[in-house]
Amino acid sequence: MTAKIRLYVEHPLGPGQSVPLTREQAHYLFGVMRLSVGRQVALFNGQDGEWLSDVAEASKRGGLLSCAEQTKPLQLPPDLWLLFAPIKKARTDFIVEKAAEMGAARIMPVQTGFTNSERIRQDRLQAHAVEAAEQCGGTFVPEVTELQRLDRVLDAWPEDRQLMFCDEAEVGSALRLAENEPGQPWAILIGPEGGFSDHERKRLKALPYAHVVSLGPRILRADTAAVAAMTMWQQALGDWS
Amino acid sequence: MTAKIRLYVEHPLGPGQSVPLTREQAHYLFGVMRLSVGRQVALFNGQDGEWLSDVAEASKRGGLLSCAEQTKPLQLPPDLWLLFAPIKKARTDFIVEKAAEMGAARIMPVQTGFTNSERIRQDRLQAHAVEAAEQCGGTFVPEVTELQRLDRVLDAWPEDRQLMFCDEAEVGSALRLAENEPGQPWAILIGPEGGFSDHERKRLKALPYAHVVSLGPRILRADTAAVAAMTMWQQALGDWS
Structure with missing residues (x-):
């Protein structure tokens, strides 16, 4: 019982x-x-x-x-980071909650060229992750990091970590996720509501560890995109199989 | 432009x-x-x-x-219904918004044995679906039906419509969605926060057109489950390919 x-x-x-x-x-x-x-x-x-x-x-x-x-027993999630550009407060809270439920190991708010928020309340977001873990029956709580600039995160990117990057400007290039080896470190990057800047898009596309993925013909809000992208990843390479 | x-x-x-x-x-x-x-x-x-x-x-x-x-041009979504048991107001609004974004053709609130809400504001939910369609670039607005009892919906179920049913009590029986023919009518049923009753679960499992699907090892909230289930379906049988 x-x-x-x-x-x-x-x-x-x-x-x-x-x-x-x-x-x-x-x-x-x-x-x-x-x-x-x-x-x-x-x-x-x-x-x-x-x-x-x-x-x-x-x-x-x-x-x-x-x-x-x-x-x-302790059940660790797969080694998956979720990077996202903070949006309106309620939807940012929501992304953190969903990331914890969906089994992200680390939640990283990033500031992009078109991100409006210049600050987040890390403690409040961490509390949302704790509450989501309590709710979903998990035994692990993902760390929510402080807001960092996307370009600096990419400067320090670990070379062995694959990056799934969701871009609404990209159509049809469905990621063949399942062709990758399971068990590798991954990250998912969800763009801001205004999309990525040309500079960011160019840099992201040139990264050898980046995989662009399309999330269908309708433009998804960032919070919807986060759940959809994590579903795709968990099904193909994570702990949903 | x-x-x-x-x-x-x-x-x-x-x-x-x-x-x-x-x-x-x-x-x-x-x-x-x-x-x-x-x-x-x-x-x-x-x-x-x-x-x-x-x-x-x-x-x-x-x-x-x-x-x-x-x-x-007009772009109709696939013939997919989303059935869900209404929960707290904000999360019910959210499910309707997400269903419209994700490309449901029809959104049907259903009353189950463990559903708390006895009424919904259909007009308000329909307005959320319109707003989501305006936001996501779609040219179609899914109809939000009035709240109906699940057992009556099942009594009148069209025999040619497959039903994907997400149950947190079910583990490991991953649906082989892609084995089905594309282009068929489908529906997704998301259970209430308290789960289905034994009676409901028994009836659902016995239906010849029902397919049980697992959404991973963590218990997802109903709104998360709705987005995750629609992602799985759209990828395998819908307009995301």
Whole structure:
């Protein structure tokens, strides 16, 4: 039997391990969800899998959970980065949530020539990734990096990492993803709403590790494109098979 | 050259055709977007393709556009229905928007055993589908039907329409979509957040036209599942190839 409430904690998990709760976590479990001593919560920390725990102490300001048994081993997602240009707040939140659900290992907001946002709230986006992991039953939480300039990310690009790049100006050049070896490091880059600049497009196309992919005849919003591109990749090379 | 503003109108479009504007459309074009006489707008009505039109008259309460030339032929999406159980308002809106972007021909909210919503605002959802079509460059607007009970929809199911059904309780039975003939009528059914009831699952599995599909090892939210399932279908059998 699995507990219905799943909670991400930053604490080691193991047999008999006690896990202290922050004030926020205690408020959620005991105030909002009305749990009392003896009830069960599923815990994960991104490293030790999922553990069923019992509420050992409960107060308004804190509490203690006690690990009972491991209910899932750690399941790492494939080595897939999702790079995207931040858009309106709600849709940026959405992309981060979807990336975590779809099994990205790392989420990287990038600033392109036509990106409007000059800053993001990394802490808030990371919290969305945690919430999505709690929701989707995963045992891993992808890291959300700080906003970086796309050109600098490409300057430092690891040569062995393939890059799937979705461009609405590109039609018909469907990526033969399945022709690639599985198990390699990959990244998906979703362009900004205004598209890539000519300079960026030229540079991206010239990269030896870049693969252009078309996402159909309609122009997809960036958040739709992110889910669609990750679906294509997960089916062909990821953990959906 | 294509005009940047795309507008859906319920009026015939053709060479020299005059198109009167509603008060709302006039407010949007002349108030919000500040267009004046002589400027251009792309029009589509779901039947006659896309037409470039000139603003012939502009006032606060109305206006007249005059069709100049056809810029796109009508492009119908594949014969794909998207059935889904309505969830929280924002996510229901989102599913309708995504279904229109991804190329569903018809969007059908269905009430299942575990669906919370007992009503939807069909007019508001239809408006979301129109807005998504304006945004994604499509020339077709999918119809959003009224909320219907899933069991009644299945009672009246057309025998020649295949049904792709996504169930989180199902693991590993990846659909061999590409083994099917292209050009057939299809539907995708996305389950509610609480999953299907045992009764529903049993009935769905017994249907001769049903195909169960797995969407990977993580539990996807209904809105994510809708985009992922449509991506799989469009790639294998739709207009993405």
